[in-house]
Amino acid sequence: VLFNSYVFILAFLPLTLLAWWTIRGHRARLVALTLASYLFYGWWDYRFIPLMVLSTTADYLAGLRIHRSESSRARKTWLVALLVFNLGILAIFKYYGFFIDSLNGLAHALGADPSFPALRIVLPIGISFYTFNSISYTIDIYRRQLRPTRSLLEFSTFVALFPHLVAGPIVRYADMDEQFEALPRRLDPSFAATGIWLIVIGMVKKTLIADVMAAGFVTPLFATIGALGFVQAWIAALAYTAQIYFDFSAYSDMAVGLALLLGFRFPQNFDSPYKSVNISEFWRRWHMSLSFWLRDYLFIPLGGSRDGALRTLRNLMITMFLGGLWHGASWTFAAWGLYHGALLAGHGVLRARGWVPRSRSLSTALTFVSVVVGWVLFRAQSFGDATRVLGAMSGLFGRGALPAAGTGALRLTLLAGALGLTFLAPNTWQLSFPRSRAAAVVAALAMFACFLRFAAPSPFLYFQF
Amino acid sequence: VSRSQHPAPPSASNSESPVARLPSMPALASIDARSSARDRAAHRTYPVVATPGDRSFARTFLVAFLALVAGVAALNVVVDPLGYFGVGLLPRASWDDRDEKAKMFLRQQLRPGLLLLGSSRTMKLDPACASALTGLPSFNFGVSGGRPEDFYAIQQFVEASAGTSLKRIILGIEPDILLDDVSLGAFARQSRYLGPYVRADRPPAEEIAAALFGQGATVLSLASLLHAIRGGEALPPSIRLRNDGMLFYTQDEEAVRRGTFDQSARIAAQLPGLRQAFASTHVLSPERVTLLRRLLGDARTRGIRVDAFIPPTHPVAAQALHGTSFDVRLRETEQLLRSLDREGLLVYHQTIPGERVGITPDGYFDAYHLMQPNANRLLESILDGKARCALQ
Numbered sequence: 001v002l003f004n005s006y007v008f009i010l011a012f013l014p015l016t017l018l019a020w021w022t023i024r025g026h027r028a029r030l031v032a033l034t035l036a037s038y039l040f041y042g043w044w045d046y047r048f049i050p051l052m053v054l055s056t057t058a059d060y061l062a063g064l065r066i067h068r069s070e071s072s073r074a075r076k077t078w079l080v081a082l083l084v085f086n087l088g089i090l091a092i093f094k095y096y097g098f099f100i101d102s103l104n105g106l107a108h109a110l111g112a113d114p115s116f117p118a119l120r121i122v123l124p125i126g127i128s129f130y131t132f133n134s135i136s137y138t139i140d141i142y143r144r145q146l147r148p149t150r151s152l153l154e155f156s157t158f159v160a161l162f163p164h165l166v167a168g169p170i171v172r173y174a175d176m177d178e179q180f181e182a183l184p185r186r187l188d189p190s191f192a193a194t195g196i197w198l199i200v201i202g203m204v205k206k207t208l209i210a211d212v213m214a215a216g217f218v219t220p221l222f223a224t225i226g227a228l229g230f231v232q233a234w235i236a237a238l239a240y241t242a243q244i245y246f247d248f249s250a251y252s253d254m255a256v257g258l259a260l261l262l263g264f265r266f267p268q269n270f271d272s273p274y275k276s277v278n279i280s281e282f283w284r285r286w287h288m289s290l291s292f293w294l295r296d297y298l299f300i301p302l303g304g305s306r307d308g309a310l311r312t313l314r315n316l317m318i319t320m321f322l323g324g325l326w327h328g329a330s331w332t333f334a335a336w337g338l339y340h341g342a343l344l345a346g347h348g349v350l351r352a353r354g355w356v357p358r359s360r361s362l363s364t365a366l367t368f369v370s371v372v373v374g375w376v377l378f379r380a381q382s383f384g385d386a387t388r389v390l391g392a393m394s395g396l397f398g399r400g401a402l403p404a405a406g407t408g409a410l411r412l413t414l415l416a417g418a419l420g421l422t423f424l425a426p427n428t429w430q431l432s433f434p435r436s437r438a439a440a441v442v443a444a445l446a447m448f449a450c451f452l453r454f455a456a457p458s459p460f461l462y463f464q465f
Numbered sequence: 466v467s468r469s470q471h472p473a474p475p476s477a478s479n480s481e482s483p484v485a486r487l488p489s490m491p492a493l494a495s496i497d498a499r500s501s502a503r504d505r506a507a508h509r510t511y512p513v514v515a516t517p518g519d520r521s522f523a524r525t526f527l528v529a530f531l532a533l534v535a536g537v538a539a540l541n542v543v544v545d546p547l548g549y550f551g552v553g554l555l556p557r558a559s560w561d562d563r564d565e566k567a568k569m570f571l572r573q574q575l576r577p578g579l580l581l582l583g584s585s586r587t588m589k590l591d592p593a594c595a596s597a598l599t600g601l602p603s604f605n606f607g608v609s610g611g612r613p614e615d616f617y618a619i620q621q622f623v624e625a626s627a628g629t630s631l632k633r634i635i636l637g638i639e640p641d642i643l644l645d646d647v648s649l650g651a652f653a654r655q656s657r658y659l660g661p662y663v664r665a666d667r668p669p670a671e672e673i674a675a676a677l678f679g680q681g682a683t684v685l686s687l688a689s690l691l692h693a694i695r696g697g698e699a700l701p702p703s704i705r706l707r708n709d710g711m712l713f714y715t716q717d718e719e720a721v722r723r724g725t726f727d728q729s730a731r732i733a734a735q736l737p738g739l740r741q742a743f744a745s746t747h748v749l750s751p752e753r754v755t756l757l758r759r760l761l762g763d764a765r766t767r768g769i770r771v772d773a774f775i776p777p778t779h780p781v782a783a784q785a786l787h788g789t790s791f792d793v794r795l796r797e798t799e800q801l802l803r804s805l806d807r808e809g810l811l812v813y814h815q816t817i818p819g820e821r822v823g824i825t826p827d828g829y830f831d832a833y834h835l836m837q838p839n840a841n842r843l844l845e846s847i848l849d850g851k852a853r854c855a856l857q
Contacts, residue, residue: 006671006674006678007670007674010534172508174508175508175510188513188515189515189519189520189523190513190514190515190516190519191513192519192520192523193516193518193519193520193522193523194511194513194514196522196523196526198511219737220737220738221737223736223737223740224733224736224737224740224785227733256511260511260513265510265511265513266510266511267508267509267510268509268510268511429511429512432514435516435517435518435519435521435522436518436522437518437521437522437525439522440521440522440523440524440525440526440529441525441526441529443526444525444526444529444530444533445529445533447526447530448530448533448534448537451530451533451534451678452537452678452679452680452683453680454674454678454679455674455675455678455679455680455681455682456675456679
C-alpha cells in the first residue's frame with residue numbers, strides 16, 4: 001500500500017491505529033501490528049510474505065545461536081551462514097538478472113556465444129531495507145553489542161513494522177528493543193500532534209513538490225535525452241535533485257510520523273543534505289540510516305581508515321561501490337557509488353593538505369554541483385544516457401531553448417522555490433510545529449490538497465531499491 | 466537492564482562518513498567497530514515536545530480533514546461528473562464529444578449508411594467526402610479516446626435511434642485504443658446518451674475512489690456547479706463540430722491559414738508524454754480485442770462492411786517512439802487487423818507509414834492529428850476513390 005493512497009489513509013491507517021490502541025495485552029497488540037504490516041506488504045504482492053517470514057525466522061534463530069555460543073569459531077560460523085543466507089536472498093531476487101546480463105555481455109564482448117539462463121525475477125519491494133535491518137541485528141549480537149530478543153513475535157514486528165518496511169529509514173533493533181519492551185498503553189497527544197505534522201509535511205513534500213518536479217521536468221526531459229541542450233540538461237538535473245530529496249525525505253518524514261502515531265520513535269534520515277559544505281558532510285546528512293549502516297557494518301569491518309592511505313581508499317571504494325549497487329542492480333548505480341567514493345577520497349586528500357575553499361558558500365556550491373552531477377548517473381537508464389546528459393550540461397550540444405513563458409516560467413519558479421527550500425529553510429526536524437486550532441485547520445487543508453491528488457498516485461522513488 | 470548496550474556518548478572521531486578521515490590525519494586515524502556503534506547521530510530520534518494544545522490540535526485536524534473528505538465525496542456523488550454513481554443532478558461543464566455528437570446525430574434525424582468511427586484521430590475524416598465516394602449518407606462518430614466499447618455503444622445507439630440502415634463502417638484502430646490502461650467503458654459510461662449501451666466492467670475500487678475524491682472529478686464538479694449557476698457555452702472556443710460530426714480545430718486551422726502554426730513545437734511538447742505512455746509494457750487488452758471481434762461479428766451478420774485502418778503517426782513522433790513498446794504494440798495491432806481480415810470480419814487497409822497513401826509530414830496538427838488535406842487523402846485511399854474529396 002502506498003502512503004499516498006486512499007486505501008491507506010481512509011482504511012488501513014485508521015483500522016490499524018484503532019486495533020493498536022484498543023487491543024489489550026502485549027502479545028495481542030504485537031500480533032495485530034505484525035499482521036497489519038504483513039497486510040500492508042502483501043497488498044502489493046502477497047507471494048513475497050513467506051520470503052520475509054523465512055528471513056525473519058532465520059535471523060531470529062541465528063541471533064539466539066550466536067548469543068548462546070561461547071566458541072568464537074561457532075559464533076563466526078553462524079554469522080557467516082546468516083550473512084550468506086540474507087545476502088543470497090538479495091542476490092537471487094535483486095541481482096541475479098543483473099549478474100547474468102553482465103556475464104552474457106562480457107562473454108559476448110569476448111566473442112563467445114553466451115547462453116547463461118536469464119530469469120526475470122520480480123524484485124520484492126523493500127527487500128534491501130528489511131535485509132539490512134536484519135543483518136544489523138545479527139552483527140550487533142555477534143559483536144556483543146546487543147542481546148537477542150527471546151520473542152520471535154517481537155522480532156517479526158520489528159522487521160515488518162509497516163512505517164519503515166519498504167523504504168526505510170533502516171532501523172536497528174538496538175533502537176527499538178526498549179520501545180518494544182515497554183509499549184505505550186495510550187497515545188500521547190504530543191506524539192499524535194507531532195506525528196500528524198510530520199505526515200502532513202511529508203505528504204506535501206511528496207505530492208505537491210516531488211511529483212510536480214517529476215511531471216513538470218524530470219520525466220519529460222529524461223524521456224527526450226537526445227534533444228537536450230545546456231539549459232534543459234541543467235533543468236533536468238536540478239529538477240531531479242529536488243525531486244529525489246523531496247520524495248525520499250518525504251517518505252522518511254511520513255515513516256517517522258506514522259511511527260509516532262504508534263508510539264514508536266525512529267531515527268533521523270535526512271538533515272538538510274544540500275546545505276553540506278563538503279561531500280563527507282553530505283553523507284552524514286543524506287539517507288543517514290544507510291550511511292551509518294555502511295560505515296558500521298561494511299567500512300569498519302573492512303578495516304576502516306586504520307591501515308594506511310591505500311587500504312583506506314580501497315575500503316572506501318568498496319563501501320561506496322556496494323552502497324551504489326544496493327540502490328539498484330545496474331552499473332549506473334555502481335558508477336554513482338564509485339563517483340561518490342572518488343569524491344570522498346578526493347575531499348579527504350584535499351582537506352589533509354588544506355586545499356579547501358575558505359568560503360562556506362563556495363564550498364556548499366561546489367558540493368551541491370558535485371551531488372547534482374552524481375544524480376545524473378543515478379537517474380539515467382544507461383551510461384549512454386548519462387553521458388549524453390552530462391555532455392549537454394557541459395555545453396557540448398548547444399545552448400537549448402529556455403522553457404516557454406507562462407507554464408514554463410511558472411514551473412521554473414517552482415523549481416527555484418523547491419531548491420531554495422533545501423538551502424534556506426529549516427528541515428522537518430528543526431521546525432517547531434504550531435499546535436493551535438487554526439494550525440490544525442491549515443494542516444487539514446494541506447493534507448486535503450494532497451489527498452485530492454491521490455487519484456493518480458506515484459510510488460516513492462526509493463521503493464525500487 | 467537495557468538489552469542493548471548503546472547508544473553511548475559520541476566521540477569526536479566516530480561520527481564521520483567512511484572517508485571522513487584519511488590516515489594522513491594521525492589523531493583521527495583509527496575507528497573501531499564499537500565506538501562507531503555509539504554514534505549519537507545514528508540514533509537521534511525526533512524531539513517530541515509536549516504542549517497544552519496537542520490534544521485539541523489532533524482532534525481539530527481529524528474533524529476538519531474528515532469534514533473536507535466527506536464534503537468532496539458528497540459533491541462528487543451529487544454532480545457525478547464522471548458518470549460513476551448514476552446521480553448527475555447538474556449538467557456537466559466539461560465538453561463531452563460523445564454527448565455532443567449524439568445530440569447532433571439525433572437533431573439531424575439521419576439514417577446513415579456509413580459511419581466513421583475511431584478516436585480523435587479520425588475526427589477529421591469528412592463524411593461529405595465519404596458520401597461523395599460511396600453514395601451513402603455518412604456521419605462521423607469518432608470520439609476522443611474512442612475504444613471498442615465506444616464503437617459498440619455507438620453502433621447500438623445509432624441503430625436504436627435511426628433503425629438498421631448501416632451498410633458500411635470506416636474504423637480507425639491504433640494501438641493506444643486497444644491497451645488495458647483504463648477499465649472497459651471508463652470513458653463511454655460518462656456519456657448520458659451512449660452510457661446505456663456501454664458494455665462496461667464493474668469499475669475497480671481505485672477508479673471509484675478517484676471519482677469520489679480525485680482532483681479531476683472535484684474540479685469538474687466545481688466547474689459544473691459554477692456552470693449551473695452562471696450558465697455559459699458548452700463548447701470550447703478552439704473546437705467546432707459540423708452537423709455531420711466532422712471536427713474543426715478553429716484556432717489551429719486559422720493559424721495554419723495565417724502561416725503561424727508551429728507544428729514542430731506542438732510535436733516536441735507531445736513527445737515526452739507519448740514516450741512515457743509507451744515506456745512501460747502494456748498489452749493489448751484481451752477484453753477490448755474480444756469486444757472488437759464481437760462488434761465485427763455482429764456487423765458481418767447484418768451485412769455491414771467494415772473497412773479498418775491504422776491512423777498514421779507523424780514520422781518525427783514515430784522515430785521518437787522507436788525503441789519503446791509502441792513498436793511492439795503497433796506490430797501486434799497490425800497483425801490483429803490482418804488476422805481479422807483473413808477471417809472475413811473486416812477489410813484491412815494498410816495506411817502506415819502515412820507516406821504510403823500520400824500523407825505529407827507537414828499536414829499534421831501534432832504527432833497524431835491530421836489536417837484536412839491529409840485526412841482526405843487517407844479517406845480516398847480507404848474508399849479507393851476515383852474522385853477527389855473537395856477541400857473544405
